[in-house]
Each structure stands twice: as structure tokens, then as C-alpha cells.
Amino acid sequence: MDKSEFIECHKRIKPFIHNTPVLTSQLIDAMADASIFFKCENFQKMGAFKMRGATNAIMLLTEKQRQQGVVTHSSGNFAQALSLAAKSLGVKAFIVMPSNAPQVKKDAVRGYGGIVIECEPTLLAREAKSKSIQEKEGATFIHPSNDDNVIIGQGTACKELLEQQPDLDYVFAPVGGGGLIAGTALASQYFGNNCKVIGGEPYEVDDAYRSMLSGNIETNKTTNTIADGLKTQLGDRNFPIIQQYVDSIVRVTENEIIHAMRMIWERLKIICEPSSAVAFAAAIKHKNEITGKKIGVILSGGNVDLQNLPF
Amino acid sequence: MDKSEFIECHKRIKPFIHNTPVLTSQLIDAMADASIFFKCENFQKMGAFKMRGATNAIMLLTEKQRQQGVVTHSSGNFAQALSLAAKSLGVKAFIVMPSNAPQVKKDAVRGYGGIVIECEPTLLAREAKSKSIQEKEGATFIHPSNDDNVIIGQGTACKELLEQQPDLDYVFAPVGGGGLIAGTALASQYFGNNCKVIGGEPYEVDDAYRSMLSGNIETNKTTNTIADGLKTQLGDRNFPIIQQYVDSIVRVTENEIIHAMRMIWERLKIICEPSSAVAFAAAIKHKNEITGKKIGVILSGGNVDLQNLPF
Numbered sequence: 001m002d003k004s005e006f007i008e009c010h011k012r013i014k015p016f017i018h019n020t021p022v023l024t025s026q027l028i029d030a031m032a033d034a035s036i037f038f039k040c041e042n043f044q045k046m047g048a049f050k051m052r053g054a055t056n057a058i059m060l061l062t063e064k065q066r067q068q069g070v071v072t073h074s075s076g077n078f079a080q081a082l083s084l085a086a087k088s089l090g091v092k093a094f095i096v097m098p099s100n101a102p103q104v105k106k107d108a109v110r111g112y113g114g115i116v117i118e119c120e121p122t123l124l125a126r127e128a129k130s131k132s133i134q135e136k137e138g139a140t141f142i143h144p145s146n147d148d149n150v151i152i153g154q155g156t157a158c159k160e161l162l163e164q165q166p167d168l169d170y171v172f173a174p175v176g177g178g179g180l181i182a183g184t185a186l187a188s189q190y191f192g193n194n195c196k197v198i199g200g201e202p203y204e205v206d207d208a209y210r211s212m213l214s215g216n217i218e219t220n221k222t223t224n225t226i227a228d229g230l231k232t233q234l235g236d237r238n239f240p241i242i243q244q245y246v247d248s249i250v251r252v253t254e255n256e257i258i259h260a261m262r263m264i265w266e267r268l269k270i271i272c273e274p275s276s277a278v279a280f281a282a283a284i285k286h287k288n289e290i291t292g293k294k295i296g297v298i299l300s301g302g303n304v305d306l307q308n309l310p311f
Numbered sequence: 312m313d314k315s316e317f318i319e320c321h322k323r324i325k326p327f328i329h330n331t332p333v334l335t336s337q338l339i340d341a342m343a344d345a346s347i348f349f350k351c352e353n354f355q356k357m358g359a360f361k362m363r364g365a366t367n368a369i370m371l372l373t374e375k376q377r378q379q380g381v382v383t384h385s386s387g388n389f390a391q392a393l394s395l396a397a398k399s400l401g402v403k404a405f406i407v408m409p410s411n412a413p414q415v416k417k418d419a420v421r422g423y424g425g426i427v428i429e430c431e432p433t434l435l436a437r438e439a440k441s442k443s444i445q446e447k448e449g450a451t452f453i454h455p456s457n458d459d460n461v462i463i464g465q466g467t468a469c470k471e472l473l474e475q476q477p478d479l480d481y482v483f484a485p486v487g488g489g490g491l492i493a494g495t496a497l498a499s500q501y502f503g504n505n506c507k508v509i510g511g512e513p514y515e516v517d518d519a520y521r522s523m524l525s526g527n528i529e530t531n532k533t534t535n536t537i538a539d540g541l542k543t544q545l546g547d548r549n550f551p552i553i554q555q556y557v558d559s560i561v562r563v564t565e566n567e568i569i570h571a572m573r574m575i576w577e578r579l580k581i582i583c584e585p586s587s588a589v590a591f592a593a594a595i596k597h598k599n600e601i602t603g604k605k606i607g608v609i610l611s612g613g614n615v616d617l618q619n620l621p622f
Contacts, residue, residue: 021332042580262617269353269582269613302580306573306622 001152001241003190009152010159013055016088020044020157022164025267034290036283037168038264039161042272042302046112049157049300050081050144053179056153057142058082058089066091068138073119073126075101076229077301078144083114094139096129098122104305145177146235155183161296162191170289171296172279175199175208175249176230178238180300185245195296199242199249200282202226202257207233208242209249226254226310229275229301250282257281258310264299274310276300312463312552314501320463321470324366327399331355331468333475336578345601347594348479349575350472353583353613357423360468360611361392361455364490367464368453369393369400377402379449384430384437386412387540388612389455394425405450407440409433415616456488457546466494472607473502481600482607483590486510486519486560487541489549491611496556506607510553510560511593513537513568518544519553520560537565537621540586540612561593568592569621575610585621587611 020043029035041049058070069092072082079095086093095114097106098121106116119129133139143150157180158171171192173184185197201208204225210218217239223231234242252260261277264270276299283295331354340346352360369381380403383393390406397404406425408417409432417427430440444450454461468491469482482503484495496508512519515536521529528550534542545553563571572588575581587610594606 047580265582265617269358271576271580271582306576306620309617309620309622311617311620 047303048077050077053150053153054081054085057149071133071139083112087113145179151183154180155187158184158187168296169293172283173298174278175201177232178234182238182241196247200278227275252281358614359388361388364461364464365392365396368460382444382450394423398424456490457548462494465491466498469495469498479607480604483594484609485589486512488543489545493549493552507558511589538586563592
């Protein structure tokens, strides 16, 4: 995953993604005593950065692989991203979803052209079902976060941010499965000017924080957080990158996440997911270090259930 | 209020306002069967288009008038807009507010540097208190919507929209006190290319719709609408402009407002007020006329109480 692969990836996916806007707020800057640049992946196609990695992964398939389609298991943004990316590229996408996933999420996947395959709501059942589709259809499995092509794709958000603001001192990104933070860390190495990358993670699912301490991929016993995109754990492809290039992981409470989310909604007048707000919450928590500095914050997505808000 | 006054006004206020972005959504376009361009005044300074008119009105004061300050009565966006515009220009702003106005609104006015003067919660008391401040302080009264300089200022939002999208067939704007719709109608005459202006108004406060029918300024007996920025009535400065240049006024139900607001939040991923959503709701309701056309929608503001949402 060297610099040239990043540049090639960005060229490749550009026609299929938005170069999302970077927003600022004088009031937020005054409050944080820093200049904060929000990279708005909530405005990305289908509403999240996942569109980038999904598009890159599909575009790198061989012609034969494309004809046989792709498969993943996810009930979140990656399911929708893979469906839409596949549709844009004329490829079939099989999405394995637990039978108890909300109807609205199944509908969203179908709306983007994905083929929903239901399974029992266990990890074992999901993996078994994915495996059977790989065998039966010859479809290629694409992991939501632990795949080199996905990691590079997600990193293009930070690349765009640094192209617009080359002198950022820090970039904050949320940590879930590790694809975004690993891609962000690589992008900051290649395109930043001594720019440090810090991950934000809920206390309630602090597997990445503990993984950094122990040197092994840790898991979460419970996942009781509002940041539902961050419940997953790191993988063997992204963890070594995170260990090498991520400066630190800052943990935040549920209240800090809700407070940060509210500030973004009220001040920037945009809709972001709780998972996005985690990165901003981490920046606020890191106040002493960011004072007077130029800070990037990756707002990862904007798919929120308006009927279930924390305010 | 001729074309050159508009051009001068826009030049004058430019350093003090944002040229707000124009957003689009493929999904909304597909749903509406039209190309819709949202002029995002929710991203304007202090969160609403009112900043434009307030700034213009203050800048046109004499030096002596500036020294004695400005006064208005409002508990909405204009109170905050006049406060912030006055502060930016080094002028005192007295804001007469009913004693029962929410604390958060008084705090917002004070946060922008306005001097809050409380009065009994009646129109009579508001007017008497404003009058007394005009006499005591020598402050100039600035009406939120029935003032030529305010009307021209509000119209600059549509001017910017037409500079970016010169071939709009229609522009939709909400109708409250009439300042925005009158300014929009004039701007579309001067800067549009045969562009019609249509007002959106809640059924619950359809005074403008009835005024157009009767030829007189009508009032509302009740104001039971979620679009709290649209409860006011037209004035003698803006009504003649509306009669002459506004194509029609489309009334919408409370459910249609909430549906439109939800679509903007979910699809554009931005926060807009119910009053803003009224214009989009009117466009959707006008579906037959807008099919295949290029449509502008003025999203008037984004100051929403997140603790009191209609979803």
C-alpha cells in the first residue's frame, strides 16, 4: 500500500464518488480554540465514506470476477455502499443480513440494487452463508474494513482533505473495524506535512484502545454504544498499520458523543451519525494538545434514524 | 427598488454575509422528476437569510443614526440577525422581546451582542416599548420584513442563486412577513430569465394566500403551525410587490411540511427549519407544473430546537 497505489486508487474511483466539502464554523473554532476542518463524508454518495473503499475493491476485480458478483455480510453502511458501488459498475452484489435486521435497512440495500440474503442473527451463520454464496455463485467476498483495497479507498477522504488543507497538524477519525483509521493514517503519511492521526473510540467499545496497549487484536464483550458503526473489531490487515501510524486512540463517553453530535447539528447545520461525532468528541477531549492548531475531523457518515435521536 | 439598487446592496453586504452553497440530490430529483437547486440559507451567518436584510438596513443608516443604534421587536431569527449585523458594524441593537420568550432565544440574542428589552407579551406592549426606545435612545426602528432595504437585502439570496443557475424556471420561497418572497420576486425579475416565483405557505396561516385573492392585507385568527417563522402577516411595502411579481401562493398542510423537512434532512443531510421546508413542500405539491423543469428552492434557515422535533 504505497503512495502510488493511493494516487492510482483516487484516480480510479473519482468518477464514482463525490469530493465532499470541507466545512468550518467560527463558533466551533472559538469554542475549541483551534481551526477545525470537517471533511463531510455525510455528503458522500449513499451517505458515508464506505462508498470509497467499496468502489475501489470492485474496480480492482478481474473481468471474470466482476461477472460473478461480490458478497459481503453487513447490516450497516457497507452493505449499502457495496450495493450502490456494484450497481454503478454493473456488478451483482449479494448482501448477507441477519433476519432480524430492521426492514428499513433491508429496503435501503434493495433500493441501491443489492440482493439481500437473510441468515440467522449470529456471526457463525453470517460467515457460513457468505461462504455458501462464494461457492455457489463464484462471488468474491469483500470485507468491510479488513481488505487492502478497501483501506486505501477509505484513505482517499483524508487525501482530499489534505489536498485542500495541506498543513493540518492533526486528523481525527473514528475507529470501528479499522478500515477508515488505517487508510487515514496512511494518507496522512503520504500526503500530510508531519500530520498526526488520532482515533476516536467510545469507552463502551474500546477494543482498539486496548489492542494498542496489548499488541493483540482485542474484542468487545458488550457493545452498548450509540455509535452503532463502531461496534466491530480490528483485523489483521489494518491493525499493523494502526499500530505503526496512528498516534493514539482517545476514548469518549456516550454523553461526550451526544454533546459533540449536537454541536455539529446545531452549529454546522448538518446531519452526521453518532459514529462521526466520536471523532469530533475526541478532538474536543484532546483540547490541550489542539489549542492553536489546524485540525481535520473526518465526519464519516450521515445515515441517522430520525425517529430515534438522542436529543 | 430598481436593479441598480439590488446590485449596490449586494456589493455592500458581501463582506458581512456568506454566499451560501447550492445543493442538489439525485434522489430528490428522481422523486420530483425535476432538477431542484436548494439555496442553503441555513448555512448563512446566524443560521438564516435575515442576516442579509438586517445588514443592508444598518449599512444604509447615516453616521448619526448608527451612533444611536437600532431597535426592533422580534423573538425570532430577525432579533438575532439584527444583533449580529449591528455588532459586526459597531452599532448598538435594542431587541424588544416578550417577557415569556424562551430563555434560549434571549440568550441567543445576547450571545450576538443584542440588548434585550423585555415587555408584556402583547403586540401593543411590543410596539409601545419599541416607540419608547426610539424616543429615549434616538434608535432607528428596523422592521423585520416591511422595509425596502430589508426586502432588497433578502432578495440577494435569490440573486446569488440565479448567478449560479441562470436558467431556473421557478423559484419557491416561504411566505411569512413577506420580506423574503418580495425580495425574491424582484431578484427574479431583474436577474432571472423568465423565472417565475411561487410562495409556499402553511394552510394554518394562509393570510398571504387570502390577501392575494382579496387584494387586501389579511390577518390570521390562529397561527397553529410548526413553521413558526411564518406566523406574521404581510405589510404595505412588500404586499404590492408580491401582488405584482409573485406568480401564485401554494398552501401546504402540516404533514406536508414535516414530510418535506424530513426529506431534506435525510437526503441532503442538512438541518433546515420547518419554515424552510414549506417552500420545498410547495414545490412537491406543484409537481405537475415542475416536471422536467429547473427549480430553485430557498431554504430560509436552520435554527431548530433539537429537543422539539416533529419526527
